Amino acid sequence: MLSQHIERIRSGQVFAFPTDTVYGLGVSFLIPEADKQLFALKRRNPQKALSVYVSSLEELEYVAQRRLGEASIKIAQKFLPGPLTLITKHNNPRFSQKTLGFRIVEHPIVKQIIQEVGPLLATSANVSGFPSAVSSDEVKQDFPEKDILVISGTCSIGLESTVVDAEERIIYREGVVSAAEIEDVLQAKCTCSPRSQSFRESIRIYVVKNHVDLSSFLSAKLAFKGVICQHPQPCTFYSVLRQALRSSTQEVIFVYDEKNTEYPVLSRFLGASYDSGYAL
Structure with missing residues (x-):
């Protein structure tokens, strides 16, 4: 039962959880310096951005401490909740990066955790050199003997989200939502970054x-x-x-x-x- 894990998550326990796309590695947004735990586990550059999981556009704007632009609202209204990460500028002094990535997902486990704990800081649950995990067993393979609470569940899609900055017309990663769909909503051409995955040189x-x-x-x-x-x-x-x-x-x-x-x-x-x- 998910309810038995809520207190541990609320107290700052790092946990792995299924989303609509792939497994995430997360921690409560309300824990001070929680992001450092995720960077340490993944051995990731602290300058790399994490995603913030929220329940609504209102909560997104509360975390970002600024209103969304017109283009971002159009994309959000069309694709969220859904397999899309929305990049937006923010005024939150907690983060040194100029932008933040936000996800609003239609997944019962994620929705319940956010409802009871609040927003989440997260990244994909995989180690460098491997594709994203889509099952609890794969998470355990990637992080053996690590102090991670692994929540079992199903990733309904199994592919990565599309990452887009609607205001700047930049698609950083074309995932489940296509570039054509994004451009159709914005009625404008976007710059698409080439796919870049760390395991591509190994397989x-x-x-x-x-x-x-x-x-x-x-x-x-x-x-x-x-x-x-x-x-x-x-x-x-x-x-x-x-x-x-x-x-x-x-x-x-x-x-x-x-x-x-x-x-x-x-x-x-x-x-x-x-x-x-x-x-x-």
Whole structure:
């Protein structure tokens, strides 16, 4: 039961929790210098931004200590709650960074924690060099013997949120919400940062359209000893990548046809043939 964990979270316990996208590593926003605990656990540069999980736009503006701009309101009204991180300027003296990232999610566990504890400071629950965790077991693999309260649950989507600064028209990460959807709401073109993930240099990802192409690929590469994923889904995509990273060759091949799939969102995370050896 989640209720038995609330007091520990309220007192400052670092905890891992499922969201709509991937697992988060969080701590109560109300704990002084709580962010230092997260930076220490992830060995992350303190200048890197954390996300603030809030329950509403009103709470967002309270934490930011400023009103949202017109473009941010348009994006928030369209996509929040949802798989989007909204970057905005703030006047909160607690943070040295000029901007903060905010999330409002439609996930029962996150909603209950915020309702009982207040806003949360969070980052993705994974170690450097691995994709984001999407299960409690993966969190435990990444942080063995660490003093982290791991809350079990399901990440309904399993892919990362889109990170956007609506006022500056910058998409820092194109995730579940597409750049085209953002631009349609803003009625303006946005600058899109290239995808940058720390594990991309460690893994080789191949994509073929069908099982005939898979057979041709395996015949041409007899030495392939990596992971084969014949039915990729968003909710298991990162788990497959993590499995491949732990394999001897750190390779994975996906059977995926972007023109004939029920999961078109994966096209943004794949999108190249095995001829090019696309590395995420």
